[in-house]
Amino acid sequence: MATQAHWTDGPLIGFDTETTGVSPRHSRLVTASTVVTGQEPESHNWLANPGVEIPRAAQEVHGISTAQARAEGRDPEEVLTEIRDLLVDHMSAGHPVVAFNAAFDLTLMESELERHGLSTMSQLLGGEPKPVLDPLVLDRMLDPYRKGPRRLETLIGIYRIDAGGFHDAHNDVVATLKLLRAMINQHAMLKASSLRKLHELQKQSHEKWAVNFNKWLKEQGRKSDVDPAWPLGSSTPQD
Secondary structure (H helix, E strand, C coil): CCCCCCCCHCCCCEEEEEEEECCCCCCCCCEEEEEEEECCCCCEEECCCCCCCCCHHHHHHHHHCCCHHHHEECCCCHHHHHHHHHHHHHCCCCCCCEEHHHHHHHHHHHHHHCCCCCCCHHHHCCCCCCEECCCHHHHHHHHCCCCCCCHHHHHHHCCCCCCCCCCCHHHHHHHHHHHHHHHHHCCCCCCCCCCCHHHHHHHHHHEEEEEEEEHHHCCCCCCCCCCCCCCCCCCCCCC
16 A cells, blocks of 8 residues: 655645735735646746736835736736636645745635635635645744744745745745745654644644734734734734
8 A cells, every 4th residue: 555645745835926015805916826846846827907006015016017917917807716726626635835924815815706706715615725834924833032024035044045036926936835845854843743733733823923912012002903813814804
């Protein structure tokens, strides 16, 4: 009887989006990328016409102008459906979606699908998207006392990974997958844990971090609006 492959042997589905803004519930999808690992990796890239103006601040991050999105972008319903179906097919097969700050990208997807009257991932899966691996949440869980920012480019440096430019969906996906691989190599508990266990640990870890961070924000006289829900934002949005 053949031995079942360990989840770290893949496939892993890297996923990232670039959007019109920073609110996962109100922003619109502009670009998205997936990379499915394996002997022959599969890459998919999308450019959507969000149907609204892309603010200057967002353009400066990802480089896509309103004019370009209107001229070259595809119908958002088609794009959203293709991304959703790819992610749902893999999660249904037990393959993990790997996304840095996954709660943003997955909440954005669900919000956009609802906005366009399409079935959401949660509806098709019969529950929240899973399994999900989020190197941001994993890093907070594995090294909670390290000072400094935990942006993707910061962690790429900490784990000594070669990566291309950032804030391009495809480059960010490749960097995120490399980061997860480096984390697996450095932290034995990741490989020793099942995907189910890691998913639940991330939920618990993110909630604990968010509660503590909100407490700190409140003590500083700042708005304590960090959403404790993961991998999807709470039904009562914080933004």
